[in-house]
Amino acid sequence: MGIRASKLAQKIVLMAFGVCYAFILFIWLSSINTLTLTQSGGQWSSDQLNTGHQRRNSFSGYQERAARSIFEARDSSVQKASNNNNNVNNNKNLSPKTTLNDIFISVKTTKKFHTTRLESILKTWFKLANNQTYFFTDAEDIKYNNKTGGHLINTNCSSSHNRRALCCKMSVEFDTFIDSNKRWFCHLDDDNYLNVPQLVRLLENYSPLQDWYLGKPSIRQPLQIVSRDGKQDNISFWFATGGAGFCISRSLALKMVPLASGGKFISIGDQIRLPDDVTIGYIVERLLNKKLTVVDGLHSHLEAIKVVNRDQLRRVITLSYSQMSNIDINTL
Ligand code: UDP
Numbered sequence: 001m002g003i004r005a006s007k008l009a010q011k012i013v014l015m016a017f018g019v020c021y022a023f024i025l026f027i028w029l030s031s032i033n034t035l036t037l038t039q040s041g042g043q044w045s046s047d048q049l050n051t052g053h054q055r056r057n058s059f060s061g062y063q064e065r066a067a068r069s070i071f072e073a074r075d076s077s078v079q080k081a082s083n084n085n086n087n088v089n090n091n092k093n094l095s096p097k098t099t100l101n102d103i104f105i106s107v108k109t110t111k112k113f114h115t116t117r118l119e120s121i122l123k124t125w126f127k128l129a130n131n132q133t134y135f136f137t138d139a140e141d142i143k144y145n146n147k148t149g150g151h152l153i154n155t156n157c158s159s160s161h162n163r164r165a166l167c168c169k170m171s172v173e174f175d176t177f178i179d180s181n182k183r184w185f186c187h188l189d190d191d192n193y194l195n196v197p198q199l200v201r202l203l204e205n206y207s208p209l210q211d212w213y214l215g216k217p218s219i220r221q222p223l224q225i226v227s228r229d230g231k232q233d234n235i236s237f238w239f240a241t242g243g244a245g246f247c248i249s250r251s252l253a254l255k256m257v258p259l260a261s262g263g264k265f266i267s268i269g270d271q272i273r274l275p276d277d278v279t280i281g282y283i284v285e286r287l288l289n290k291k292l293t294v295v296d297g298l299h300s301h302l303e304a305i306k307v308v309n310r311d312q313l314r315r316v317i318t319l320s321y322s323q324m325s326n327i328d329i330n331t332l
């Protein structure tokens with residue numbers, strides 16, 4: 001009886017082990033199955049897992065970049081453009097890539113410089129952007145209108161170098177850009193050399209659907225305007241020097257339209273009694289409360305070309321020449 005009972009107990013223990021073993025084996029096999037399904041892209045579970053994961057990742061990555069760059073923009077007195085595309089463009093994925101054809105290149109010139117400065121442009125960088133570049137002058141010139149492929153626009157503004165004449169030309173440049181279907185308005189002087197591919201590369205980093213004012217100041221501090229009658233507060237703002245070239249996105253230009261189109265630009269210039277490039281800065285920074293973004297690759301004639309590092313030359317966007325003194329010419 002005692003022996004029978006102990007044999008029964010042995011059998012029960014063996015059966016319990018067997019059941020446990022089978023149970024563990026079952027759990028193990030089913031876990032391998034789930035793993036295989038997930039890794040091999042099994043229809044349901046893998047799609048759910050991977051897509052959800054990716055969406056979460058890219059969303060949080062996008063948010064982080066956007067928040068950081070907007071914060072930087074508001075925090076600093078002057079906003080610096082970055083060469084690192086990832087830091088600059090939050091919207092690369094939201095709008096089609098900018099190409100040369102999206103840019104309206106606007107060059108201010110005057111009759112007396114057609115045979116010299118304009119001729120130099122036509123022989124050099126114009127060849128790379130002849131469909132996108134327009135020249136704004138102050139006289140009819142059939143010869144150069146032909147040479148530019150009909151892109152020489154007579155603004156009928158005065159040919160002098162005074163503030164009003166320059167504002168008059170800028171006003172026509174701005175209106176002509178607005179009438180075009182281009183995404184970027186880039187202004188240059190006729191003593192600028194433009195590195196066309198580098199300009200395109202720069203603008204690829206910014207969305208024309210956002211408000212961008214890209215340029216380079218020629219002064220170290222924001223410009224201060226002192227109220228003449230003492231009744232108003234003094235104001236200060238940054239402006240991009242016209243002689244280095246600057247660009248404005250269509251989104252920002254459209255916001256400028258109520259203030260600056262149809263000749264209103266000249267009236268604003270008259271109010272502040274400052275030149276065209278300063279007037280642009282005043283409209284953007286003071287009237288529209290947007291910020292200039294500084295682009296280091298732009299160079300006015302106020303910067304000696306000699307100090308531009310030779311290694312950097314390929315990457316500069318604009319250069320400008322001038323006769324700095326009788327013997328010292330600002331060229332390479
Ligand atoms: N300019 C003009 N009328 C003039 C002299 C110059 O429209 O009587 C234009 C010129 O074509 C250039 C810009 O103004 O695009 C700046 O001229 P410049 O380089 O001679 O002088 P800066 O102001 O740069 O010292």
Ligand code: MN
Nearest residue numbers: 189191243301
């Ligand atoms: Mn100049």
